[in-house]
Amino acid sequence: MPVPNEHAAAPTRSNAFIRGVSMISTLCGWFASFLIVLSVGVTCEMIYVRAILNESTIWQTEAVVYMMISATLLGLPYVQRLRGHVNVDLLPMALSPKARRVLILATLAATIVIIALMLFYGFHQWHEAWSRNWRSDSVWGVRLWIPYLAVPIGFGLYLLQLIADFYAVAAGYDSHYGISGH
Numbered sequence: 001m002p003v004p005n006e007h008a009a010a011p012t013r014s015n016a017f018i019r020g021v022s023m024i025s026t027l028c029g030w031f032a033s034f035l036i037v038l039s040v041g042v043t044c045e046m047i048y049v050r051a052i053l054n055e056s057t058i059w060q061t062e063a064v065v066y067m068m069i070s071a072t073l074l075g076l077p078y079v080q081r082l083r084g085h086v087n088v089d090l091l092p093m094a095l096s097p098k099a100r101r102v103l104i105l106a107t108l109a110a111t112i113v114i115i116a117l118m119l120f121y122g123f124h125q126w127h128e129a130w131s132r133n134w135r136s137d138s139v140w141g142v143r144l145w146i147p148y149l150a151v152p153i154g155f156g157l158y159l160l161q162l163i164a165d166f167y168a169v170a171a172g173y174d175s176h177y178g179i180s181g182h
Contacts, residue, residue: 014173021164022081028157029078035071039064059140066147073154077161101169108166115159122151 046060079085092100128134130145168174 015168015171018164018168018173021077021160024157025077025081025161028074028076028154029081032071032075032078035067035074039067039071042067058138059142062136062138062140062142066142066150070147070150070154073150074157076154076158080158080161080165104169105166108162108169112159112162112166115155115162119152119155119159122148122155126152 042060042064046057046064049055049057049060092103095103126145126148129143129148134144135141136144165174
């Protein structure tokens with residue numbers, strides 16, 4: 001995915017923490033892409049089994065749903081690293097660099113709090129599924145802690161990327177929205 005402009009992706013050369021988180025986020029992006037390709041393959045296999053072999057399918061639909069949800073959650077840190085989430089920069093561009101910096105830090109701080117809450121409740125849901133051995137109601141009967149694991153991992157890694165972004169802006173490493181960096 002191409003970076004829209006020179007300031008879009010978080011800087012990676014200046015700091016070991018930022019560089020490490022950036023590497024983890026990139027690996028998440030690759031894994032999310034793999035899950036999407038795999039789910040397309042499973043969908044094609046399901047169509048072949050149903051249409052050509054005229055047999056029923058048991059696990060394919062459920063597996064594709066879980067893979068796509070996992071790809072979405074595990075892709076969050078990569079999209080954040082590339083600054084690919086939807087944003088409207090009309091207000092930030094109208095502000096002075098100092099006011100932009102305050103707005104970016106406030107927005108990142110609010111996002112960190114919300115994602116931390118989602119991580120907490122996502123971990124709780126995963127732990128309940130694991131400790132109570134929850135299974136899906138389908139014929140496949142997958143143990144739900146396996147697909148639910150993508151929730152705390154995805155939000156945890158997204159939170160880590162947000163913290164790295166906050167640190168990069170606060171320490172002056174990031175020149176996002178025209179704020180001067182190192």
